[in-house]
Amino acid sequence: MLYDWELTTSIYDAGVDPILGVHVPATARRVLTRPARELWRSDPYRRSRTLTALLRVFKGSCAWAILQDPPRALTDFFTSRLFHRSIEERTSTVRAFGRWLEEGSVDHAEVAALARLEGGLDDVRRQRTTSSPIHSPRWSMSPGARVTKVPEGTSELLDATVRRLDKHPISATHAAVHREWDCADLTLGAGPHETLLLQRDERGGAHISRVSEPMYDLLAALSSDASPNALSAVGAKHCVSPEDLQELLRDLCEDGVVVGLDSLG
Amino acid sequence: MGFESRVRALPQLGIGVSTEYGAHTPGQTLDPVQLRAQHPAFGCFLEVGVEIAKGVDADARRWIDARRPWTYHFLDINLDEREDFDAVWLSQVCALINADDPAWLCGDAGLWHFGPREPENMLLLPPILTADAVLPMAEGIQRLRAATSREVLPENPPGTIFLGDLHLLDYFARVCEAADTGMLLDCAHLAIYQRQHGHTPTTGLDAFPLDRVVELHVAGSSVTNHAGLEIIEDDHGTTVLPDTWEIFDHVLARATNLKAVVYECERNSLEETLEGFERVRAATDAHGRFRGAPS
Numbered sequence: 001m002l003y004d005w006e007l008t009t010s011i012y013d014a015g016v017d018p019i020l021g022v023h024v025p026a027t028a029r030r031v032l033t034r035p036a037r038e039l040w041r042s043d044p045y046r047r048s049r050t051l052t053a054l055l056r057v058f059k060g061s062c063a064w065a066i067l068q069d070p071p072r073a074l075t076d077f078f079t080s081r082l083f084h085r086s087i088e089e090r091t092s093t094v095r096a097f098g099r100w101l102e103e104g105s106v107d108h109a110e111v112a113a114l115a116r117l118e119g120g121l122d123d124v125r126r127q128r129t130t131s132s133p134i135h136s137p138r139w140s141m142s143p144g145a146r147v148t149k150v151p152e153g154t155s156e157l158l159d160a161t162v163r164r165l166d167k168h169p170i171s172a173t174h175a176a177v178h179r180e181w182d183c184a185d186l187t188l189g190a191g192p193h194e195t196l197l198l199q200r201d202e203r204g205g206a207h208i209s210r211v212s213e214p215m216y217d218l219l220a221a222l223s224s225d226a227s228p229n230a231l232s233a234v235g236a237k238h239c240v241s242p243e244d245l246q247e248l249l250r251d252l253c254e255d256g257v258v259v260g261l262d263s264l265g
Numbered sequence: 266m267g268f269e270s271r272v273r274a275l276p277q278l279g280i281g282v283s284t285e286y287g288a289h290t291p292g293q294t295l296d297p298v299q300l301r302a303q304h305p306a307f308g309c310f311l312e313v314g315v316e317i318a319k320g321v322d323a324d325a326r327r328w329i330d331a332r333r334p335w336t337y338h339f340l341d342i343n344l345d346e347r348e349d350f351d352a353v354w355l356s357q358v359c360a361l362i363n364a365d366d367p368a369w370l371c372g373d374a375g376l377w378h379f380g381p382r383e384p385e386n387m388l389l390l391p392p393i394l395t396a397d398a399v400l401p402m403a404e405g406i407q408r409l410r411a412a413t414s415r416e417v418l419p420e421n422p423p424g425t426i427f428l429g430d431l432h433l434l435d436y437f438a439r440v441c442e443a444a445d446t447g448m449l450l451d452c453a454h455l456a457i458y459q460r461q462h463g464h465t466p467t468t469g470l471d472a473f474p475l476d477r478v479v480e481l482h483v484a485g486s487s488v489t490n491h492a493g494l495e496i497i498e499d500d501h502g503t504t505v506l507p508d509t510w511e512i513f514d515h516v517l518a519r520a521t522n523l524k525a526v527v528y529e530c531e532r533n534s535l536e537e538t539l540e541g542f543e544r545v546r547a548a549t550d551a552h553g554r555f556r557g558a559p560s
Contacts, residue, residue, distance in 0.1 A: 002388075002426075031393070035426045038492040042425050046388075053385040090380035097385075126383065 001032065001040050003047060003078040008040045019084045047075050054097045055173050057122045060161040061101050061114035063176035067183060068108055094122055109188055113154040114161070117196070120148040121206040124198045139231065139249050139260035140222055144200030147211065147219040153189025155196060155208050160186050199257065214238035218248075222258055268445045272479060275416060276368050278310040278334055278525035279555040280545055282538075283482075285314030285340065288531040289324045295535055297328055303535070307542040309555075310334035310368070312527050316341045317357045318382070329365045336480075336525070337362060337415075339372035341382055344405030344419065345392065354382065355412055362413050368525075370409065371449040371480060374402055374419035374440065391422040394429030394436040403443035410446070418479055420449040423457055423499040433458045434469035438477075447479035450516060453486055453529075456508035457497045466508040467515045478520040483513050483545060484529035501529045503537045510544070517552050526555075 001008040010018045015029045024032065051074055055062050065072040077083050077100050086096035098119030105111035127143035141147075164182065168175035175181045195216035197209050211219065214237075221234045235245035252258040282297050289296055301308030313325045313335055321329065329335055339358075343349045362370070376390040392398055402419070410417045421437055429436070433455065441448050459466050485502035486509065488495060497506070517523070528545050530538040549555050 031395075031428050031430075034428070036494055038494055039426050039496075042491040042494065042496050050385060057385070087379060092381050092383055093385040094383060 152191030281310035283312040337367040345401035369416040371418035373422035375422035391424040394431040399439045406444040418449040423454040441477040449480040451482040452512040453484040466511040475519045480525040
């Protein structure tokens with residue numbers, strides 16, 4: 001309600017979250033509607049503060065989203081189903097925003113591709129875990145590593161976009177919001193996709209490296225808590241013997257890409 | 266050991282100042298070390314606002330490393346959410362506390378973040394002031410106290426919107442009782458609450474167990490208007506509302522276990538803050554407080 005005036009109005013007038021279609025129980029509604037309605041929007045900068053923090057994570061994709069014709073209003077995120085669900089489910093606003101950028105940019109490949117990559121980079125910087133706490137596989141991806149598949153040229157586009165934004169004498173955010181940067185010669189590549197390994201570095205940043213399709217398949221399987229049998233199947237698909245696979249996993253473990261304690265069993 | 270015994274073991278810190286990561290800009294804002302050097306009575310201790318992911322900045326580190334008294338003001342824990350006490354956060358907090366030995370922990374007992382502990386999810390909202398919300402908050406205070414072996418003083422948070430049917434002081438009286446804890450009473454935050462609810466500044470204080478108040482905060486506020494509603498912002502400027510002083514004077518005279526007062530003015534110049542510090546000292550002197558405080 002602090003972020004979405006339409007929601008506030010709807011709860012005061014009808015007791016309904018219009019986005020999620022949820023009826024607010026009468027007791028909760030009484031509590032929520034006791035303050036003067038206008039107090040809920042008395043902080044004029046609440047959205048801007050959150051959006052500024054999100055812009056730091058999605059610098060490239062936001063800059064491209066603002067360039068869309070018509071420009072995408074990033075504050076629309078706060079009235080979106082994805083934002084409402086993230087509040088309801090107490091999940092990451094960053095992740096919700098990344099999905100919102102991706103899903104709402106079907107006709108704008110640059111935005112969707114950059115949002116996926118920037119979201120992945122943020123995952124590894126913050127070491128968000130993907131493993132299920134219930135299922136603990138013998139080998140799994142390190143919290144500081146991810147693989148992602150994005151359109152060909154995405155990593156170069158991100159690099160070029162960020163470098164140009166950072167050149168702005170005021171700030172990259174200013175450049176993005178006011179469309180004061182030149183993207184005329186920037187584009188995604190012509191190929192189908194690139195497969196990337198994203199890894200957290202020692203200083204808390206993240207770096208990107210390309211990986212082969214077979215390596216991507218293996219790391220993707222590890223990301224989804226694959227069983228030893230499933231990992232062996234990925235190895236077999238790419239003509240890798242169980243012994244070689246075991247050695248490869250140990251090497252990846254030494255490089256901090258995967259974590260594991262056991263053999264393939 | 267009960268609160269009465271534990272509070273006797275706490276040091277008397279006197280008048281101090283607060284800081285948080287990056288608050289000090291050389292030449293522009295208050296340097297706690299300079300304050301202590303030039304006005305020792307106003308810089309008896311430093312209250313350091315800590316988001317554990319950021320740690321403490323170089324200025325706070327200098328203070329702490331000189332073994333000067335300090336308190337740990339948390340900025341990143343929802344005390345009433347059991348799941349917020351994750352092992353990584355707790356181990357980092359304990360490591361800092363064990364290494365640097367703050368006098369106690371304190372901080373706003375409210376919602377510091379919704380969902381995960383990430384900067385984009387950060388905000389500060391007061392707790393929902395209902396009887397049901399008392400026990401989870403009290404349990405969180407006890408949990409953190411047990412984990413850190415330090416007193417944990419909940420603070421009444423600021424807010425524009427307060428939900429729930431209890432008076433804020435009634436809620437915190439119940440929390441103190443249930444957690445058997447002392448409290449940090451922020452006079453400016455209370456003044457905002459009272460004004461917004463049409464109460465006089467000291468409404469409810471007569472029924473509040475003021476022996477639970479271990480620390481007081483005083484801070485400046487600014488008054489604005491939104492759609493005909495008065496909005497008071499807790500901006501830590503140097504304009505302290507008369508209501509805040511009234512609460513401060515009332516509690517100062519009665520808080521038998523008071524150990525510390527912080528004048529929150531970290532983003533102002535030293536010169537701008539002296540009048541407020543003098544006002545605090547005049548009041549504490551008038552009540553014979555902090556005569557033996559180290560400086």
